[in-house]
Amino acid sequence: MNIFRSKTFAHGIHPPESKDDTSGLPIRQFPFAPSLVVPLSQHIGKPAVAVVREGQEVTRGQCIAKHDGFVSVAMHAPASGIVCHIGLTPSITGKMVPGIFIEPFPASTQEIMEGAACDASTADSEEIVAAVQQAGVVGLGGAGFPTHAKLRIPEGKFVDTLVINGAECEPYLTTDHRVMLEHSVDVMAGIPYLMKATGATRTIIAVEANKPDAAETLRATIPDGSGIELEVLPVKYPQGAEKLLITALLDREIPSGGLPLDVHALCVNVATTAEIGQLLPHGKGIQERVITVGGPAVKNKGNYRIQIGTPLRFVLETVGVEDDITRVFLGGPMMGQAVSSLDIPITKGTTGVIAFTTRETGFRDGHPQYPCIRCGYCVDACPIFLNPSQLGLLAEQDHYRRMVDDFHLMDCFECGCCTFVCPSHIPLVQQFRIAKAAVRKMKVTA
Amino acid sequence: MVRWTKTLEIRSSPHIAGGKSVNAIMFNVVLALLPVTAFAVYAFGLAALITLGTAVTSCLVTEHLLCRLTGRNSSVGDWSVVVTGLLYGLTLPPGLAVWMVAVGGVMAVGLGKFLFGGLGYNPFNPALVGRALLQAAFPVAMTTWPTMPVDRFTQLPSSTLAWPFTKPVYDSISGATPLAGWKFDRVMTEPTDLLLGYVSGSTGETCALLILLGGVYLVMRKIMSWRIPVTIFLTVALCSGLLQLIDPAKYAGPLFMLFSGGLMLGAVFMATDMVASPMTHLGCELYGVLIGLLVVVIRVWGGMPEGVMYAILLGNAVSPHIDNWIQPRVYGTKKRRQTP
Ligand code: SF4
Numbered sequence: 001m002n003i004f005r006s007k008t009f010a011h012g013i014h015p016p017e018s019k020d021d022t023s024g025l026p027i028r029q030f031p032f033a034p035s036l037v038v039p040l041s042q043h044i045g046k047p048a049v050a051v052v053r054e055g056q057e058v059t060r061g062q063c064i065a066k067h068d069g070f071v072s073v074a075m076h077a078p079a080s081g082i083v084c085h086i087g088l089t090p091s092i093t094g095k096m097v098p099g100i101f102i103e104p105f106p107a108s109t110q111e112i113m114e115g116a117a118c119d120a121s122t123a124d125s126e127e128i129v130a131a132v133q134q135a136g137v138v139g140l141g142g143a144g145f146p147t148h149a150k151l152r153i154p155e156g157k158f159v160d161t162l163v164i165n166g167a168e169c170e171p172y173l174t175t176d177h178r179v180m181l182e183h184s185v186d187v188m189a190g191i192p193y194l195m196k197a198t199g200a201t202r203t204i205i206a207v208e209a210n211k212p213d214a215a216e217t218l219r220a221t222i223p224d225g226s227g228i229e230l231e232v233l234p235v236k237y238p239q240g241a242e243k244l245l246i247t248a249l250l251d252r253e254i255p256s257g258g259l260p261l262d263v264h265a266l267c268v269n270v271a272t273t274a275e276i277g278q279l280l281p282h283g284k285g286i287q288e289r290v291i292t293v294g295g296p297a298v299k300n301k302g303n304y305r306i307q308i309g310t311p312l313r314f315v316l317e318t319v320g321v322e323d324d325i326t327r328v329f330l331g332g333p334m335m336g337q338a339v340s341s342l343d344i345p346i347t348k349g350t351t352g353v354i355a356f357t358t359r360e361t362g363f364r365d366g367h368p369q370y371p372c373i374r375c376g377y378c379v380d381a382c383p384i385f386l387n388p389s390q391l392g393l394l395a396e397q398d399h400y401r402r403m404v405d406d407f408h409l410m411d412c413f414e415c416g417c418c419t420f421v422c423p424s425h426i427p428l429v430q431q432f433r434i435a436k437a438a439v440r441k442m443k444v445t446a
Numbered sequence: 447m448v449r450w451t452k453t454l455e456i457r458s459s460p461h462i463a464g465g466k467s468v469n470a471i472m473f474n475v476v477l478a479l480l481p482v483t484a485f486a487v488y489a490f491g492l493a494a495l496i497t498l499g500t501a502v503t504s505c506l507v508t509e510h511l512l513c514r515l516t517g518r519n520s521s522v523g524d525w526s527v528v529v530t531g532l533l534y535g536l537t538l539p540p541g542l543a544v545w546m547v548a549v550g551g552v553m554a555v556g557l558g559k560f561l562f563g564g565l566g567y568n569p570f571n572p573a574l575v576g577r578a579l580l581q582a583a584f585p586v587a588m589t590t591w592p593t594m595p596v597d598r599f600t601q602l603p604s605s606t607l608a609w610p611f612t613k614p615v616y617d618s619i620s621g622a623t624p625l626a627g628w629k630f631d632r633v634m635t636e637p638t639d640l641l642l643g644y645v646s647g648s649t650g651e652t653c654a655l656l657i658l659l660g661g662v663y664l665v666m667r668k669i670m671s672w673r674i675p676v677t678i679f680l681t682v683a684l685c686s687g688l689l690q691l692i693d694p695a696k697y698a699g700p701l702f703m704l705f706s707g708g709l710m711l712g713a714v715f716m717a718t719d720m721v722a723s724p725m726t727h728l729g730c731e732l733y734g735v736l737i738g739l740l741v742v743v744i745r746v747w748g749g750m751p752e753g754v755m756y757a758i759l760l761g762n763a764v765s766p767h768i769d770n771w772i773q774p775r776v777y778g779t780k781k782r783r784q785t786p
């Protein structure tokens with residue numbers, strides 16, 4: 001291997017990490033909200049189908065909705081209680097989506113119900129894929145793609161390397177960090193399932209250099225002769241994007257519009273891996289997840305294990321917020337989505353709840369937007385090597401088709417690097433989102 | 447539970463923004479120009495002070511008035527006009543009549559910047575546009591260079607205060623610039639004098655050392671691309687080196703070429719104008735090579751001793767084409783994008 005090639009990808013940015021507030025705080029259990037709502041669609045693909053009725057009592061961990069087709073996963077009761085209602089609930093997209101409302105029993109011990117165990121050493125790959133689907137596992141890194149669908153390798157393709165993504169490059173987020181520290185054993189337990197299901201012979205756990213304690217802990221738990229390696233990467237955003245992570249580690253470039261599978265690699269988030277290692281041996285399903293609740297507007301910042309379906313309002317009221325809170329978003333500040341309603345629930349894909357005050361958000365608002373001064377900073381920052389400046393100019397003139405045909409708009413994954421560096425404060429990502437939506441609409445109507 | 451009544455704003459990600467704003471960039475350029483400006487005042491005294499002051503003021507006033515006239519918010523506060531004004535002033539010969547300086551300032555902002563739509567839309571460096579127009583209008587005044595008189599801090603050259611539309615009278619015999627000396631009289635100037643600025647020339651172009659200092663500062667603050675000045679220097683050095691090898695008696699060497707005339711100021715502060723230079727690395731390098739070649743060609747074979755200004759303006763003109771032609775190779779695609 002060339003020792004002069006530092007293991008990272010080209011371009012990218014270095015936003016302030018802002019992780020110190022929560023990276024040292026151990027994971028703590030969050031209280032149960034008086035009412036939980038489990039949306040039937042927390043993943044990409046078809047929504048799950050409810051298998052409980054209103055008024056029915058459920059046990060924590062019980063399957064309350066089953067998958068519908070292959071690209072779909074099951075849902076489990078986040079608490080023992082009663083199904084009080086099945087109906088619409090607000091979601092992060094602003095649309096109302098169907099969900100199951102559960103009122104936990106206040107006196108319950110909240111024991112988790114177990115199901116049919118799946119043993120990594122005896123199960124075959126089909127059984128593992130089915131078990132992962134039944135456990136309701138989706139990409140916990142935020143994408144929400146059903147994990148089992150990635151694990152089933154289509155006929156004629158193969159995977160030689162499995163990448164466990166512990167980069168966590170988004171500022172403020174420390175959930176993966178804490179999971180790697182406190183659940184390294186679960187991570188190691190999860191990897192054999194993934195390797196067996198995909199047939200990968202080599203596994204690389206990728207951790208960014210700002211989490212040396214996590215890297216050390218993981219390194220110490222790697223079993224001998226397991227084919228698992230650990231790689232510490234220089235800190236850079238957006239290293240956690242799977243395409244770029246694979247390029248950084250393996251120097252393979254995923255073709256435009258393609259999947260990691262096309263270069264014989266597969267990338268799974270580290271928290272997802274830990275979840276698989278924890279759930280499958282007991283046949284359990286996901287009922288909670290670790291979430292960083294932080295940002296300057298939050299009083300009791302921390303890494304909390306929160307029940308799926310906990311309303312955001314309950315989360316923020318429990319931790320307490322500053323009076324000048326102005327913005328709340330799910331995920332990190334680079335790619336997270338601002339919330340429009342505090343009634344939306346925590347879902348499997350929620351990595352963080354970050355709240356800002358006027359001070360943090362003031363930066364861009366206080367400055368007027370200038371025309372593009374052609375500084376080229378965005379061109380230097382875009383990890384996909386697009387030309388955001390050109391795209392921005394075209395977007396202003398509504399030349400959406402040219403953006404797609406000549407400037408690869410659809411390869412943009414909205415990482416936000418370009419908007420972050422733009423000295424003219426042009427909302428490039430927002431323009432690209434609007435353009436993409438318009439183009440998709442054109443395709444549908446055409 | 448307390449009822450929570452807060453208005454939350456919804457905005458598109460990213461929710462944080464990085465370091466520099468347009469203001470900050472332009473302010474840093476002004477900072478980088480300060481040593482050069484200070485030396486100009488030291489070297490040419492009151493005359494330089496008045497030239498620079500008039501240049502900056504005329505640019506600012508023009509920008510403000512034009513903004514008012516076109517019903518926009520005044521953009522005087524964003525420092526970009528100060529940069530234009532300073533750069534423009536630094537390219538003028540000290541002792542140029544005040545009214546000429548003002549006319550050029552108005553043209554720099556009015557024709558070089560505003561006509562094209564203001565900041566971000568100017569295809570040429572506005573300061574150079576102003577200077578080029580002045581050069582065309584007053585060729586004699588623009589090539590009359592005073593030396594450094596001892597009484598420069600107490601006395602003004604009479605040419606400075608010439609009435610509008612009268613011909614300025616020069617009281618001291620002007621010194622030839624090193625480039626003109628070389629071109630027309632075959633007189634060589636010592637490279638150390640060039641480096642330290644003890645020669646005659648435009649207000650701000652004489653001290654190469656301080657210009658480089660400003661450039662290094664901007665590169666370190668990641669505001670300026672080092673590729674443009676460095677490729678210009680390399681090209682000029684290489685070409686003049688080759689020419690000198692061919693005929694040492696006829697052609698000046700690389701050191702002289704690099705440190706004389708407006709090359710330093712032009713390469714470091716003018717050619718790097720963000721708006722009028724390419725965006726990609728390769729594009730910047732091509733642009734630098736092109737300007738370097740043009741400088742040598744104009745200086746050696748052209749009718750004028752100085753060619754940096756025209757070389758940069760030509761470079762500005764091709765810059766959008768370079769950008770169009772050189773697009774980065776998009777991740778996951780095989781070829782560079784083809785311009786349809
Ligand atoms: S948001 Fe899109 S265009 Fe901007 S840097 Fe990221 S990938 Fe490139």
Ligand code: SF4
Pocket residue numbers: 371372373374375376377378379388389392418421422423424425426
């Ligand atoms: S960063 Fe902003 S101002 Fe600079 S080139 Fe890109 S879009 Fe234009």
